Amino acid sequence: MPWTRGLVVGLMLAAAPAVLMDRAAAQTREPGGTPEAAVQALSNPHEFAWQLFLYLNRQARAGVAGEVDETKRSIAEFDPDRSVVWETWGLASGLDIDFSADPPAITANKSEVFKNPATEPVPWEALDRGAGVAKTLSAPFKSSPLVASGINRLVPRKQFGPLIAPPGTNPRSDETRMNRSTYETVRSKGLYSVEGLEAAAAKAKADNARALVNFEPAAKEVKARWIRLRQCDANPDCAEKARYHWRSVQTAAGATQIYGLITLHIITKDLPNWFWADFGHIDCEKPEGECAHPAVEGRPAMTPLVDPTTKATGGQRPETKNTNWANYRLRGVQIDFVTSTGTPTILSNPVIEATFQNSSCITCHSNATVGIRSLASNAAVSLPFFAGRKSVLNAKFIAEEVGRPDCQRFVNKAEETFTVPCPGIFDDQSKTIYFQTDFLWSLPFRAFSATDQ
Numbered sequence: 001m002p003w004t005r006g007l008v009v010g011l012m013l014a015a016a017p018a019v020l021m022d023r024a025a026a027q028t029r030e031p032g033g034t035p036e037a038a039v040q041a042l043s044n045p046h047e048f049a050w051q052l053f054l055y056l057n058r059q060a061r062a063g064v065a066g067e068v069d070e071t072k073r074s075i076a077e078f079d080p081d082r083s084v085v086w087e088t089w090g091l092a093s094g095l096d097i098d099f100s101a102d103p104p105a106i107t108a109n110k111s112e113v114f115k116n117p118a119t120e121p122v123p124w125e126a127l128d129r130g131a132g133v134a135k136t137l138s139a140p141f142k143s144s145p146l147v148a149s150g151i152n153r154l155v156p157r158k159q160f161g162p163l164i165a166p167p168g169t170n171p172r173s174d175e176t177r178m179n180r181s182t183y184e185t186v187r188s189k190g191l192y193s194v195e196g197l198e199a200a201a202a203k204a205k206a207d208n209a210r211a212l213v214n215f216e217p218a219a220k221e222v223k224a225r226w227i228r229l230r231q232c233d234a235n236p237d238c239a240e241k242a243r244y245h246w247r248s249v250q251t252a253a254g255a256t257q258i259y260g261l262i263t264l265h266i267i268t269k270d271l272p273n274w275f276w277a278d279f280g281h282i283d284c285e286k287p288e289g290e291c292a293h294p295a296v297e298g299r300p301a302m303t304p305l306v307d308p309t310t311k312a313t314g315g316q317r318p319e320t321k322n323t324n325w326a327n328y329r330l331r332g333v334q335i336d337f338v339t340s341t342g343t344p345t346i347l348s349n350p351v352i353e354a355t356f357q358n359s360s361c362i363t364c365h366s367n368a369t370v371g372i373r374s375l376a377s378n379a380a381v382s383l384p385f386f387a388g389r390k391s392v393l394n395a396k397f398i399a400e401e402v403g404r405p406d407c408q409r410f411v412n413k414a415e416e417t418f419t420v421p422c423p424g425i426f427d428d429q430s431k432t433i434y435f436q437t438d439f440l441w442s443l444p445f446r447a448f449s450a451t452d453q
C-alpha cells in the first residue's frame with residue numbers, strides 16, 4: 001500500500017527531524033580530502049586531528065576494507081575485539097626478519113603492499129577482510145637503534161641480531177596501514193617495488209620535479225604501536241580491557257595473547273607537506289601500568305601534551321567518555337617545519353620516538369627519498385637492505401633533526417662529505433640525486449625488488 005508508506009515516511013520526517021539530523025551528523029565518510037578539510041587542518045588543526053581519530057577508530061564494517069559499520073553510530077558504540085576502520089586499511093607492515101640468522105632470514109611477509117619479490121597489490125575491493133583473517137602485528141623496526149641513528153651503515157650485518165629482537169619475542173608490535181587513496185596511488189603508479197620507485201625517480205628528474213609522487217588530498221597513513229596486556233592472558237575479565245582498545249592475537253605456537261593499542265600516528269595529505277598528529281595512551285605518559293613494563297621500553301614523555309580542544313576536560317575528549325578511548329590523549333599536531341617566528345616545531349611520542357623525543361615528524365619524513373642508482377652512494381635505511389636484499393638507496397637522515405629540511409642532502413651522496421651546494425630555487429633538478437617519496441617512509445623503507453632477490 002504505497003499511500004500508507006508515504007504517510008509513514010511523511011510522519012517520520014515531520015515527527016523526528018532531530019533524529020534525522022543527528023543521523024546525518026553521524027559521519028559515514030572519511031574526513032579529509034576536501035578544500036574544507038584543508039582549511040580546518042590549517043586553522044583548527046587539533047580539532048581536525050580529533051575528527052580523524054573519532055572517525056578512524058569507529059568500528060569497521062565487516063568484510064570490506066576501509067568502511068565504518070553504520071549500525072555503530074559513534075566511537076562510543078563498539079563490540080569487543082573487532083577492527084576499527086584504520087585496522088582494515090591496506091597493510092604496509094607485516095614483514096618479519098630473523099636477524100640472528102646469517103644471512104638474516106625473512107620469516108614471514110604478510111604485507112599487502114610490499115611483498116617479496118615485489119608484485120602488484122590486489123585491487124582494493126579484493127583485499128581479504130573475511131572473519132578468518134588474523135590480526136597481524138610485526139616487530140617494530142623504527143625504534144631500533146639501527147634506524148634511529150642510521151648506524152646500520154657502520155654495524156657489521158651479523159651484529160644486527162642483538163639490535164633487533166627476533167620475531168615473536170618482542171612484546172611491542174607495530175602496524176602500518178594505508179587508506180584507499182594512498183593504496184591506489186601506490187598500486188597504479190607501481191611504487192611497491194624498487195624498480196617502480198627508481199623509474200618514478202628517473203621520471204621526476206626528467207620532469208624537473210622534487211618528488212617522485214604527489215599523493216591525492218584524500219591520502220592517509222597510520223602507524224600504530226601495540227603492547228601485550230599480560231594480565232589478560234589468564235584473566236578474560238582483566239581491567240585493561242576496559243582501558244585500552246584491545247585485540248586478540250594468535251602466536252605462531254597457537255596461543256592467544258591480548259594486545260592493547262598505545263600509540264596512533266595519523267598523517268593525511270590535506271596539506272602539501274602532510275598533516276601530522278600523534279595520539280597516545282595516558283599510561284605511557286609517565287609511563288605507568290602495563291606501559292611501564294621494561295619490555296615496552298617507553299620513556300617518560302619529554303614533551304607536553306598540546307591540545308587546546310580538551311583544556312576544560314583535562315585532556316579527555318567528551319565524545320570518548322565512558323569508553324576505552326577515554327584514555328587516549330592527543331599529544332599534538334604538526335603542520336609546518338617551523339613556527340611563524342622561526343622556532344623549529346617538535347612532535348613525538350614517548351614510545352615510538354622513545355630515544356629521540358626532541359624530534360620532528362615532518363622533518364624526518366622529508367628525508368624519505370629514492371636515489372638515482374648511478375648517482376647515489378650504496379647506502380640505505382630500509383628493511384630489504386638490513387636483510388641483505390636489493391633495496392632503493394636513500395638520502396642520509398639523523399633522528400633528532402628538527403626544522404627545515406637540509407637541501408644539501410638531496411644533491412650530495414649519502415655518507416660522503418657534502419661538496420655540492422644547495423640548488424637555487426629556480427634551478428632545475430639536474431643536480432638532484434635523491435627524490436622525495438612525498439614524505440612517506442614506508443615506500444623506500446619497505447619496497448623489495450620485483451626481480452633481484
Ligand code: HEC
Nearest residue numbers: 176221222223265278347348359361364399440441442445
Ligand atoms: C627519525 C625519523 C622519524 C621520525 C622523527 C618520525 N618518523 Fe614516522 N616513520 C619513520 C620511518 C623510518 C618509517 C617507516 C617504518 C615503518 O613504517 O615502521 C615511518 C613510518 C611512519 C608512518 C607510516 C607511513 C609512512 O609510510 O611513512 C607514519 C604514519 C608515521 N611514520 C608518522 C609519524 C609521525 C606522526 C611522527 C611524529 C610524531 C613521526 N612519524 C616521526 C621515520 C620517522
